[in-house]
Amino acid sequence: MREALDQWAFVAAAYAIGIAGTLIMISWSWLSMRRAEKRRDRSREQ
């Protein structure tokens, strides 16, 4: 017998974690790349 659980709540939670984790990783990687490249450019100019 199947438990009376709202399956959509589990689907929504899994999508939210997958999407949020991926977007945070992309943003963090992109921003740290931009920061590092700016630092390299500044070190060239000094």
Added chain:
Amino acid sequence: MHGFANPARFLRIARWLTPIALVVGVLLTGSALAWGWSAVPPDRLMGETVRILFVHVPAAWLGMGGWTTIAIASFVELVWRHPLAGIAARAAALPGAVFTAICLVTGSIWGRPTWGTWWVWDGRLTSMLVLLFLYFGYIALSDAARRDGSGNSRVAAIFGLVGAINIPIINRSVVWWNSLHQPASITMGNSAIDAAYLWPLLAATIGFSLIFSGVILARMRAILADTQADARLRRKAMSQVPG
């Protein structure tokens, strides 16, 4: 192949390839997940929770793909001493760890309504958890090598190679041990999945893989830029030492 190991040539290609991989990856993944959310019918046994597989399965493959990248790049670094191989290995660790964590969490969320439990210590789940800990160890080792200034990443490279033993264990775990986790539904050239689920799964896998590649390129560019800035600042400091 050796030609691409030149950092200047790599940067020329990575500058335009990074945003393309990330933007196309995000659009494709978003479309595939919307497709999986709204247009796919519920499964006979799993019900609506079948939709979780469009996040969980690509994350599992990329979690293992991340360590495979680390192992191959570490081998190339140790044997041929390619300047970019060690950087590629370090860059693959973060997206590999993130996708492994997403795989574990979404698998647990899927397990509760389907198996009736959040977690079991079976071969597949345990070996994936071991993979996450291996990623933490690799990130700590490669960061320590970078911080001590020696640039000696040989220990991390050896760890990357030894840790690769876990990849075939994950792959074969559902065959070797009795498990709640079902055997592989997709193998080389074979699929037991209905086309209604297979196409959005394929689209999500390609989308997440493009994101994975874009993140590795961005991280490689960041590591290269940091290394070049550190080298310049060191040279400047040395030239200012009196005597």
